[in-house]
Amino acid sequence: DFDSSTLALDKHFRGAEVAAMRSSWTDDQGLSLGLQAGSNANLTMHRHVDLGSFILEASGERWIIESGKESETYQLHRNKREKWEFYRLRAEGHNLPFFNPGESAGQKLDGIAPIRSFSSTPELATAVVDLSDPYDAYVHRLTRTFEMHDRSYVVLTEEMEAKENLDVWWFLHTLADVSLDADLREATLMLNGKKLRVKIEEGPLSMNLGVMDAGPLPTSPNPDQADNTGIKKLFIHADGLSQYQLRISFTPV
Secondary structure: OOOHHHOOOEEEEOOOOEEEEEOOOOOOOOOEEEEEOEEOOOOOOOOOOOOOOEEEEEOOEEEEOOOOOOHHHHHHHHHOOOHHHOHHHOHHHOOOEEEOOOOOOOOOOOOEEOEEEEEEOOOEEEEEEEOOOOOOOOEEEEEEEEEEEOOOEEEEEEEEEEEEEEEEEEEEEEOOEEEEOOOOOEEEEEEOOEEEEEEEEEOOOOOOEEEEEOOOOOOOOOOOOOOOOOOEEEEEEEEEEEEEEEEEEEEEO
16 A cells, blocks of 8 residues: 655655645645746746746645636637736736736746755745746846745745836735735635635735735736636735845644
8 A cells, every 4th residue: 555654745846846845645634835936938838927836725725726727828829819918827817926017927938937945854844936037027136935834834935136116016816705904914814614814924014915806907918818706816016116025924723
């Protein structure tokens, strides 16, 4: 019989540049995180513009989601659009920062994002994703550090140094109901009677949480495309930032 206890809880898949962390292979209520790095270069195939995005599961639910495929991208001969014009393929349609919103995809279409470091101990798993190249139209440096602490909660730290002041948007997609605390620095996600707390542990005071429907910003392309009814997104919007360190925790309740 196969013994899942022999499998590592954390894994960096080199070359593909994806990584996963989990609290258990056998507990269906456990905590798990999957993150995407790698290359945007094969966008002509099934690739999305999603370097640095992630999903998060806990308590038997998927809290931070990917919105799914976009069928219209298989009809480009008919609709005469670029793949990255569709919301579900754009950076803004993923769990990512999105700078100076406009027609562009949000990341460089041939951008490369390596996992610079990866470590795993029983108490702490860490992956550092370097997003400086995909976002090099906007930044000198952009990194995301994912940490799973004590197999019980996740912390995401994002550090950005811009080439000029940016209009910063930041998104997390979810199927959960969202309740914001009065200070707009914490939110409770509620799904099937379960809860997840999302908290800004560190970041500029201008970076507060809000909630909005999952759809293109007014300045983004908006072709006929998939209906995202039922999907909400936590967002942060702060204009005029040249740098920040944003630290957000995700804790099952």
